[in-house]
Amino acid sequence: MENIYIKIKDLSEKYKDYTAQNLSKLVKIRSLSTHEKEVQQELKRQMEEAGFDEVKIDGLGNVIGRIGNGKKILAIDGHMDTVDVGNLQNWTFDPFGGDIKDGFVHGRGTVDQEGGPAAFVTTGRILKELGFDKDLTIYFVGSVMEEDCDGLCWKYIIEEDKIKPDFVISTEPTNLKIYRGHRGRMEMHVHFYGISSHGSAPERGKNAIYMAAEAALEIEKLNDRLAYDEFLGKGSVTISEIISGSPSLCAVADYARIHLDRRLTWGETKESAVKEIEELIKNKNARVEILDYSEKAYTGLKYGMEKYYPTWKMPEDSEIVIKGDKAYQNLFGTKPEVDKWTFSTNGIMTCGVYGIPTIGFGPGNEVLAHAPDEKVVINDLVIASAFYSAFAYEISESKK
DSSP states (O other): OHHHHHHHHHHHHHTHHHHHHHHHHHHTSOOBTTOOHHHHHHHHHHHHHTTOSEEEEOTTOOEEEEEOOOSEEEEEEEEOOBOOOOOGGGOSSOTTOOOEETTEEESTTTTTTTHHHHHHHHHHHHHHHTTOOSSEEEEEEEEOSTTTSTTHHHHHHHHTSOOOOSEEEEOSOOTTOEEOEEOEEEEEEEEEEOBOOBTTOGGGSBOHHHHHHHHHHHHHHHHHTOOEETTTEEOEEEEEEEEEEOSSTTBOOOEEEEEEEEEEOTTOOHHHHHHHHHHHTTTSSEEEEEOEEEEEOTTSOEEEEESEEOOEEOOTTSHHHHHHHHHHHHHHSSOOOEEOOSSOOTHIIIIIITOOOEEEOOSSOGGGTTSTTOEEEHHHHHHHHHHHHHHHHHHTTOOO
């Protein structure tokens, strides 16, 4: 297969400008979560132009392009929704300009994470041009609502579209390294119930804010003693919001609520995380709640899930990691770095929930995700489109 890698590299370079232009077109379309309709239509058009065998939009609004019709299934995923731009004063260029200059494509979503889909559209074009005919079906997925609820799109694809791949590549930014996992996360509310009294006589009541404050100090200490994993790092917990309620501003608060952002390392679970908090509040009139997400997609469909996103990691010697390493080495003659994401991805669903072997490989540096002046190196896009193409050939030889 040595000759195929040379052809892949040549074609990825040949379509360098094509890839950059496609990304620029995507970036120019504002695409917040649940508002991805226009960008999805553009991605669908790009897939059709590239010659994909089939392109459709499912009930949740995911764009799914297909190449091949083999027994084994590879999915290459990239989410098309972005976060908002924040304070425009922090940007030195138009976030939706899609400017192509100085070796970069500029704008919101270039790194997180429309650069991956732009690269895999080119992968589709490369595979079609090479006459890819292996025993493999490849689904190229431009997914929705990831920024609001990672994994929701794949819950829908697996449970409703009935597409369950044998292997998945996430195109989230990895700085062109192979990523094999990340910490999980969950969102919790802790509700505190006090008793109101007139503010002139607070001793008659029980202040829920004080209850929450005492718990908050214990949660700060809890963070320091959470579990540690050699690969994924340490679990963490932080309070990101506190609200309260009382009959009036001249009364003792009879209600308070804190919002917990909990990051879960290897071995930590939903149950263990809840139990830790319950232990801290056991002498208080309080309860822990795991939150749910339920929103309408741009298609009008309401869909949701619990906001628990399991930890996942692939062993270094797993087939998908080895095949990724081999594809990279055959293309570029050097061994890729293998690492992990700091943040969370759709891998929580594909691997964390469904146990599907998953790796990440994407253009761009994750430090620019959600940041002003987001931009991606055009050569990253070229390398990514080549890698996805080579991986398709490698994984088609899988014994699974």
